[in-house]
Amino acid sequence: MAGDTTAPGMRLYRQVADRVARIIADEALKPGTRLPPERELAARLNVARSTLREAMIALEISGQVTIRTGSGIYVTEAAASAEDDLGPSPLELLDARELIEGEIAARAAMSIDANRLMAIEASIEAMAKAHEPDTHREADRAFHVGLAEATRIDPLVSIVDNLWSQMFSPIFERMGVLTGLFGDPDDTALRHHRLILDALAARDAELCRARMQAHLIDVRRVLLRASAFSSDTPGNS
Amino acid sequence: MAGDTTAPGMRLYRQVADRVARIIADEALKPGTRLPPERELAARLNVARSTLREAMIALEISGQVTIRTGSGIYVTEAAASAEDDLGPSPLELLDARELIEGEIAARAAMSIDANRLMAIEASIEAMAKAHEPDTHREADRAFHVGLAEATRIDPLVSIVDNLWSQMFSPIFERMGVLTGLFGDPDDTALRHHRLILDALAARDAELCRARMQAHLIDVRRVLLRASAFSSDTPGNS
DNA sequence: TTTTCATTTTGGCAAGACCAATTTTGCCCC
DNA sequence: GGGGCAAAATTGGTCTTGCCAAAATGAAAA
Numbered sequence: 001m002a003g004d005t006t007a008p009g010m011r012l013y014r015q016v017a018d019r020v021a022r023i024i025a026d027e028a029l030k031p032g033t034r035l036p037p038e039r040e041l042a043a044r045l046n047v048a049r050s051t052l053r054e055a056m057i058a059l060e061i062s063g064q065v066t067i068r069t070g071s072g073i074y075v076t077e078a079a080a081s082a083e084d085d086l087g088p089s090p091l092e093l094l095d096a097r098e099l100i101e102g103e104i105a106a107r108a109a110m111s112i113d114a115n116r117l118m119a120i121e122a123s124i125e126a127m128a129k130a131h132e133p134d135t136h137r138e139a140d141r142a143f144h145v146g147l148a149e150a151t152r153i154d155p156l157v158s159i160v161d162n163l164w165s166q167m168f169s170p171i172f173e174r175m176g177v178l179t180g181l182f183g184d185p186d187d188t189a190l191r192h193h194r195l196i197l198d199a200l201a202a203r204d205a206e207l208c209r210a211r212m213q214a215h216l217i218d219v220r221r222v223l224l225r226a227s228a229f230s231s232d233t234p235g236n237s
Numbered sequence: 238m239a240g241d242t243t244a245p246g247m248r249l250y251r252q253v254a255d256r257v258a259r260i261i262a263d264e265a266l267k268p269g270t271r272l273p274p275e276r277e278l279a280a281r282l283n284v285a286r287s288t289l290r291e292a293m294i295a296l297e298i299s300g301q302v303t304i305r306t307g308s309g310i311y312v313t314e315a316a317a318s319a320e321d322d323l324g325p326s327p328l329e330l331l332d333a334r335e336l337i338e339g340e341i342a343a344r345a346a347m348s349i350d351a352n353r354l355m356a357i358e359a360s361i362e363a364m365a366k367a368h369e370p371d372t373h374r375e376a377d378r379a380f381h382v383g384l385a386e387a388t389r390i391d392p393l394v395s396i397v398d399n400l401w402s403q404m405f406s407p408i409f410e411r412m413g414v415l416t417g418l419f420g421d422p423d424d425t426a427l428r429h430h431r432l433i434l435d436a437l438a439a440r441d442a443e444l445c446r447a448r449m450q451a452h453l454i455d456v457r458r459v460l461l462r463a464s465a466f467s468s469d470t471p472g473n474s
Numbered sequence: 475t476t477t478t479c480a481t482t483t484t485g486g487c488a489a490g491a492c493c494a495a496t497t498t499t500g501c502c503c504c
Numbered sequence: 505g506g507g508g509c510a511a512a513a514t515t516g517g518t519c520t521t522g523c524c525a526a527a528a529t530g531a532a533a534a
Contacts, residue, residue: 058295069496071496099337103336103340155330155400291518306484309528
């Protein structure tokens with residue numbers, strides 16, 4: 001995978017933006033460093049200045065560089081670490097999820113309605129029938145997000161959704177954990193989801209919280225076991 | 238030129254991007270709608286095509302439009318609601334904060350070290366000495382974020398930080414609530430922060446949670462009182 | 475009606491020119 | 505030598521023109 005970073009079909013300004021971003025990362029340019037002038041960069045990358053310019057605007061919008069009229073283009077803080085940002089460690093994410101989703105489960109038990117209950121049940125069935133990791137994972141996500149939706153507190157939905165997305169950051173993928181979670185022999189996750197659903201239907205907030213926490217602790221167990229096959233420890237950095 | 242929406246000092250491509258975004262919002266263009274061709278748009282807005290092009294790339298990067306070579310520029314889903322997206326209602330955000338920050342406080346009580354404790358104490362002192370709303374608000378933020386940091390769970394820091402940022406979305410500002418919070422006669426928030434600090438120093442998790450929740454409930458009270466002066470009710474859409 | 479293909483439309487990219495903000499340079503004066 | 509100031513060089517900002525390639529269009533052919 002040492003090959004090109006960008007597909008040849010992609011528009012030039014994107015390829016250029018990627019290349020410049022890579023230069024920043026590779027040469028470990030400190031925040032505040034000034035990039036070569038547009039004209040020079042354009043010449044070096046064999047593109048017109050207009051194209052180079054579009055690329056820089058793309059980088060500016062995504063917060064990687066700051067353009068100062070008449071002065072130059074400077075790399076920002078975000079850019080320096082953009083490349084090797086592995087995100088929070090999976091275990092840390094699980095810490096956060098245990099703390100938050102436990103409460104969400106409890107709250108959901110009190111505020112859930114029939115429709116949400118059905119939606120969550122549907123996600124469980126979908127997970128049971130899933131033949132591929134992707135489908136399985138998506139159903140899993142639907143369950144946890146659905147629980148957040150049941151609280152009727154929108155910000156919580158975003159938070160759970162975000163935490164979930166981060167679970168599949170590069171480092172996590174590299175550990176091959178998703179397959180580990182999917183390949184769990186008797187699908188403990190599925191069993192746990194069903195247990196939570198029962199508690200939810202019974203409107204038992206305490207039980208919900210406890211079972212959700214137990215579920216996430218088990219995810220941690222699977223996670224640790226899966227990462228044992230990897231040479232790296234899952235600890236951050 | 239007609240009354241511009243954006244400051245004249247801003248670079249043209251940004252002004253153009255804003256104007257196009259406003260057109261999309263004003264005319265309520267549905268996702269999938271095709272915008273006029275670049276040449277035509279450029280002419281209508283009195284800018285060069287290259288500039289119009291930079292603006293469209295900015296919009297593309299920020300996910301508001303999709304550009305298809307040889308076909309046209311189409312508005313995406315995100316764009317349609319971008320303009321009138323007031324974000325979650327403040328009360329909803331408080332719901333989320335009560336649920337999450339209560340647990341964070343409890344957890345912080347168990348994992349905080351001397352340094353974090355000092356940092357949090359510093360934020361309280363800063364808030365006490367604050368003469369302007371901005372300074373006061375910043376110290377307030379430092380307190381809540383500091384608490385999250387004390388848990389040593391990074392994702393929680395991001396979450397608290399985000400929730401805090403959203404508290405000051407357009408709708409919230411419009412309600413003049415920040416001044417309301419700042420102008421609180423005897424600064425109840427400051428008193429509450431001190432109480433939480435005490436519980437934190439005593440490593441009393443339960444007390445921490447309770448006091449944090451009490452604090453946020455009080456914030457809600459102030460919030461509601463402040464919004465009473467507004468014609469709009471703070472309820473979500 | 476369906477298919478094919480030339481035409482038109484639309485975005486993609488390049489090159490050159492000039493303007494405006496900023497930075498640098500060099501000179502004058504103290 | 506040091507400080508201040510103005511010209512010059514540097515650098516991003518914008519416009520214009522030109523041509524190419526992909527996609528959509530519509531007429532002609534099957």
